[in-house]
Amino acid sequence: MNESLFIIWGEEDALGIPLIDEQHRGIVSMINTLYYFMKRGDGEREQLRMLEMLEHFFTIHFIVEEELMEAAGYEERKAHAEAHERFLKELRELRASIERFNEPLELLKSLKGWWLDHIKGEDLKYVPSVRKWMEEG
Numbered sequence: 001m002n003e004s005l006f007i008i009w010g011e012e013d014a015l016g017i018p019l020i021d022e023q024h025r026g027i028v029s030m031i032n033t034l035y036y037f038m039k040r041g042d043g044e045r046e047q048l049r050m051l052e053m054l055e056h057f058f059t060i061h062f063i064v065e066e067e068l069m070e071a072a073g074y075e076e077r078k079a080h081a082e083a084h085e086r087f088l089k090e091l092r093e094l095r096a097s098i099e100r101f102n103e104p105l106e107l108l109k110s111l112k113g114w115w116l117d118h119i120k121g122e123d124l125k126y127v128p129s130v131r132k133w134m135e136e137g
């Protein structure tokens with residue numbers, strides 16, 4: 001297969017929190033699979049199934065992140081959780097645009113940008129608090 005991956009993920013992308021890193025890797029795998037079906041230009045049913053999995057897993061992933069931030073007493077957790085909520089809303093919009101065949105690839109690209117920036121920015125900020133909490137516990 002001559003398709004390149006939509007997101008290339010490497011060791012340098014790890015935050016150093018094993019469970020979170022595994023979840024990020026799993027999400028990358030799902031997004032790359034969704035992209036594969038979008039590029040094919042068909043497989044609407046598969047796209048919707050992938051997106052459903054993504055929505056469920058993102059929800060679970062955000063719950064885990066928010067629990068860790070809470071347990072660690074991370075100060076900016078409320079704003080972080082609000083950013084998660086906005087992202088989940090956009091994921092639901094992506095589903096609607098797949099159903100309408102309305103430029104879903106453009107929306108997927110913007111969600112990819114948001115999520116990668118979020119990991120490099122907002123997620124990275126909670127790492128010292130969460131790691132400190134983990135080392136103490």
Ligand SMILES: [Fe+2]
Pocket residue numbers: 065080084118122123
């Ligand atoms: Fe996050």
